[in-house]
Every structure is written in structure tokens, then in C-alpha cells.
Amino acid sequence: MKFTTVFALCFSSIISFAQNTKTIKPKPNKATVYLSGAEIAYLESLTLPTGTSEITVEGVSPYLDETSISAYFKGGLVIDTKKTLYYPEQPKKNNNIQKYIIFIERITDSLEETGYLMKDCNNKLSAFAREESLLLNNRLIKGEFAKDSLGLLKASLDLLRARLTNIDEQELILERKVNKLYKIQTALNQRKTYFELLQNDNSDNNSISFNPIHQIIVTIETTQAVTGNLSLKYYVGSAGWMPQYDIQAVSGKDKIQLVYRAQVYQNTGLDWKDVALTLSTSNPTLSNTKPILSEWNLFFGYPNSYVNDMYKNAPVTNYNNLGRAQMNKKSLKLEDAAKDDAELNEIPTVPLFTVNDNFLRTEYEIKTKYSIASDNKAHNVIINNLEIPVSLAYLAVPKLDKDAFLMGKIVDWEDLNLIPAAAKIYFDESYIGTTTIDPVSTKDTLYINLGRDKSIIVKRQNIKEKCKEQTLGEYKTITKTIEITVRNTKGIELDFEIEDQIPITTDPNIKITLIDSDNATYNPVTGKLTWPKNIKPKDTKKVRFTFEVKYPKDKFISGLL
Numbered sequence: 001m002k003f004t005t006v007f008a009l010c011f012s013s014i015i016s017f018a019q020n021t022k023t024i025k026p027k028p029n030k031a032t033v034y035l036s037g038a039e040i041a042y043l044e045s046l047t048l049p050t051g052t053s054e055i056t057v058e059g060v061s062p063y064l065d066e067t068s069i070s071a072y073f074k075g076g077l078v079i080d081t082k083k084t085l086y087y088p089e090q091p092k093k094n095n096n097i098q099k100y101i102i103f104i105e106r107i108t109d110s111l112e113e114t115g116y117l118m119k120d121c122n123n124k125l126s127a128f129a130r131e132e133s134l135l136l137n138n139r140l141i142k143g144e145f146a147k148d149s150l151g152l153l154k155a156s157l158d159l160l161r162a163r164l165t166n167i168d169e170q171e172l173i174l175e176r177k178v179n180k181l182y183k184i185q186t187a188l189n190q191r192k193t194y195f196e197l198l199q200n201d202n203s204d205n206n207s208i209s210f211n212p213i214h215q216i217i218v219t220i221e222t223t224q225a226v227t228g229n230l231s232l233k234y235y236v237g238s239a240g241w242m243p244q245y246d247i248q249a250v251s252g253k254d255k256i257q258l259v260y261r262a263q264v265y266q267n268t269g270l271d272w273k274d275v276a277l278t279l280s281t282s283n284p285t286l287s288n289t290k291p292i293l294s295e296w297n298l299f300f301g302y303p304n305s306y307v308n309d310m311y312k313n314a315p316v317t318n319y320n321n322l323g324r325a326q327m328n329k330k331s332l333k334l335e336d337a338a339k340d341d342a343e344l345n346e347i348p349t350v351p352l353f354t355v356n357d358n359f360l361r362t363e364y365e366i367k368t369k370y371s372i373a374s375d376n377k378a379h380n381v382i383i384n385n386l387e388i389p390v391s392l393a394y395l396a397v398p399k400l401d402k403d404a405f406l407m408g409k410i411v412d413w414e415d416l417n418l419i420p421a422a423a424k425i426y427f428d429e430s431y432i433g434t435t436t437i438d439p440v441s442t443k444d445t446l447y448i449n450l451g452r453d454k455s456i457i458v459k460r461q462n463i464k465e466k467c468k469e470q471t472l473g474e475y476k477t478i479t480k481t482i483e484i485t486v487r488n489t490k491g492i493e494l495d496f497e498i499e500d501q502i503p504i505t506t507d508p509n510i511k512i513t514l515i516d517s518d519n520a521t522y523n524p525v526t527g528k529l530t531w532p533k534n535i536k537p538k539d540t541k542k543v544r545f546t547f548e549v550k551y552p553k554d555k556f557i558s559g560l561l
Helices: 002-019 095-136 150-206
Strands: 021-024 030-033 038-048 051-058 064-073 077-086 213-222 226-236 239-249 255-266 272-280 353-357 362-366 370-372 379-389 391-396 404-411 421-427 430-437 445-453 456-462 468-472 475-488 494-501 511-516 521-523 528-535 540-552
Touching: 021 038, 030 239, 030 255, 038 051, 038 064, 064 077, 064 213, 095 150, 213 226, 239 445, 255 272, 255 370, 272 379, 362 379, 370 379, 391 456, 421 445, 430 445, 475 494, 475 528, 494 540, 528 540
Parallel strands: 021 051, 030 272, 239 421, 391 494
Antiparallel strands: 030 038, 038 226, 051 213, 064 226, 077 213, 239 255, 255 379, 272 362, 272 370, 353 362, 391 404, 404 445, 421 430, 456 475, 468 475, 475 540, 494 528, 511 540, 521 528
């Protein structure tokens, strides 16, 4: 009786364990794509009995990071999650496949034997050809022996005739045999191909994939029977996205259309079909450990050469560092305002994304679902498409470039949620070139380079009669006067800004003085000179500045152009 009771309990526990094991094959419903990597999410409805249940999730990415797996089930406690591999058993071959294999093996043996026979015939043909060559090249046959008798020559010719006739007969027999063997070989190859196709068709219809199946096993404990959603997430490194912008400007408009795109790629081994995309600016691959300061020890040593630091303080042009007051507040009209029929597309009434700003990152929740194949190719995802008010002005740095650059000035750009990226420029639906949007700035105004304009002539030159060099006492003084000319060949009025500079130094023995700035805004720290100008149609503006450099006459100054 006791044995029967124990057996019944064991049997009932086995049944209970089998009922609490379930295999599911969900599809990804959401992907959060980082600048490097992605988090794939699943959501599956389950009904679980009381006790411990083991849920096997099949079809997950083979490249997932096991340490990143997280699972949640409302109404139950997730005890464990782990990644496993399942190797399916190889199915037995059916009778047709076995029969085709036997036929193919027999045909292969016949082809091998046919090949040997063809080789034997070819070897005999080669031997007859060599024998024929020896007979024809015999010195006796060629009559090279003057003392040979006529009878010997006649006997040699009879022998040659008989032997050559026999060789021709044997070669003809061998050639016929080779031709028959070639036809047999062709027929055998066709027969072999036929059975191989039959074998492949039956194999495709009657077998399963032998590749390993990647799984995640989730163990859940419930105190009562419950129905709920299993939420499963994990991280993969073989995915990411890159930002990209399209800037579209139209003549006569003081707005630009900014199309904010994302180049999304993934090679996770899973195709994402109709998934909800979230693009995040964070990077999970970066270390999250705060660095620790170590001791900063000073000690005596040899001085370093100053050559490496010669140009470290050289001024760098950054239009995002320009102050708001340094540009005219007038907006530029590129052509007559009558061209209002060429307006840009209006802002969509329904937003294309939602921005979630948290402490660590910015996330763009895309409203439209996307399907992205696992092909490691870039797929375009539209983040936003909007019109932005912009004040346009021309800037020129003639010391470095003779062209004028059309710049767009955007205020309150922080609300656009931009990150640094390349941008394509289109003007009146024509491609102009590329630029870079870099919103990493402490200023409240963002400058966007909209391209070059060859119709504005900019010239920079030294005024020779105003440039001089003289020595007085222990010092040498160099005086330079530079003139910049800007000619507006357009039929419209332009807001213009000219940039140049005078040298700076940290050496107390070198004295640099700005003598005349021509009403420029001067920054003594960087040496930059800025002239805001308003140039009327077909008009020309000129600015001049003069500076002098004084230094000991026995020294040589590097970098003074």
C-alpha cells in the first residue's frame, strides 16, 4: 500500500512538472536602438498554473548579452533567466532519399570507370602518335645515307607503309571508342543530376533545420493560477543608429525646412517586423564607473621643447561662439517676396516622435512602426520634419577662404533636441553640398552653414605703401595694413559679416598693438576682428585695419605673415 502511494505521488509530481513547462515563439514588438547596440523587447500573454513554471522563449537573437536579460511577469515572481541552445535531432531519411543515394553512388562508380577507359584510349593514341613521328623522322627513310642500296631503301619504305596503315586503323578504332565513352559519360552526368534534384526536393520537404535554436528560459513562481503578460528584454551589440539632417531652403523665405533622419542598422540575426522604435542617445558600452583621482606628484626633470606648443593657442573659427549682438538683426530675403508660391511643406499636424528627456539620455519614440531586416544596412527612419524660423546673413573669412558663406542663425535651438551630425543642403530643390550641425554650444544661437556663394566677390590684400619695417635702438617694428573688399553683385541687399585677426602672443618681449580697427569689434584675447556690414545691391564695401609688432632686433618671429 505504501509503495502504491509513493508511486502515485511521484507520478502526479511528474505530471504537474510537465504541465508547468511551456515553449513560446514571440516576435519582437519593440526595439530601443542606442548609438551603439539595441535593446529588444517582447510581450507575450501567458496563463500559468500555481507553482513553478518554466517558460522557454525560442527564436531570440544569437548575439544577445546574457547578463542583460530582464524579465517581468505581473502576478508572479521571476526566479531565474538564462540563455541556452537547443540542437534538434536529425530526422531519419525517408525511403526515397535512400533510394536516390544508392542510384547516385552507382552512377558515380560508372562515371569513374568511364573516365579510366577514356584515359586508356587517350594514352594509346599518344603512343601511336609518337611512333608515327619516329618512323617519319628516321634517317634511313629521309635518304641521309648515300651508300645505302636501293633494295634496302625499298624494303624500308614497304615497312613504313605497312606500319603507318596499321597505326591509322588503330587510331580510328580508338577515336570511335572515345566518342562512345564521351556520350556515355554525358548521359551518366545527366542521370546523376536528375537524381540529385529529386534528392534535394525530398530533403527540403521532409527535414528540419539542423542549426541550433537559441532560447531564453524564464522560471516563474506563482501562488495561484494567473493570466498576464510576460515582458522580456535583452541587449545586443550588433545594432545602432546615426543621425543625419536635410536642410532645405527656398528663395524668398526666412524659414528653412529641417528633416531629422536616423540611419538605423542591425545585424542581430532577427528581422524586426512592425516594431515600435525608440532611438536613444545613450551608449550602454561606455563604462558607468566614476573615475577616481590619484595623487598628482611633481618632480624635477628636463624641460620640454616649446615647438610642440607653438600653435596650441591658435584661434579657431567657431560660428556658434559668436554673440547675438555681433550680427545684424535684419533677416535676409534672397529674392523678391513675390515668389510665395514656392513655399516649403508645412509642419505635419501629427508629431512624428515624442521626446523623453531623463537624467541620462534623450529618447525619440517614433510614432510609425518600422520593419528593419537583419542585413547590417542603413535604413532611413524619419524622426521629425519641421520648418524653423531663421535669420540669414553672409559671413566671410578672407584670410582663409575667398568665398562668402551663407549662414543661418537659429535662436531657441535647444527645443529642437538636436545632436551633432552631418547635414545635406538643398537650395530651391537643388543639392548644394554638405555641412555639419553642432549644437554643442553654450550660446543661445545656433549657426548653420548653408553653403558658398560665388556671386559675392571678396578680396584681401596688403597695402604696400602702409606696410613698413624699421629698426630703432634695440627693437625692430613691423607695421602692416590690410584691406578687405566685398562687392555685392546681387540685386538684393545683404547682411554681411567680415572676420579677420591680428596676431597674439604670450611672450613679454613681443609687443603687438592694434593701431586702427576701422570700427571693428575686437577681442583682445583671441585677436579676432569682426565687422558687421549692410551692403546694398551692386555696392562695394571696404574695411582696413593696421597693427604693429615690436620685438628685439636680434630675434626672429615665426608665424608673422
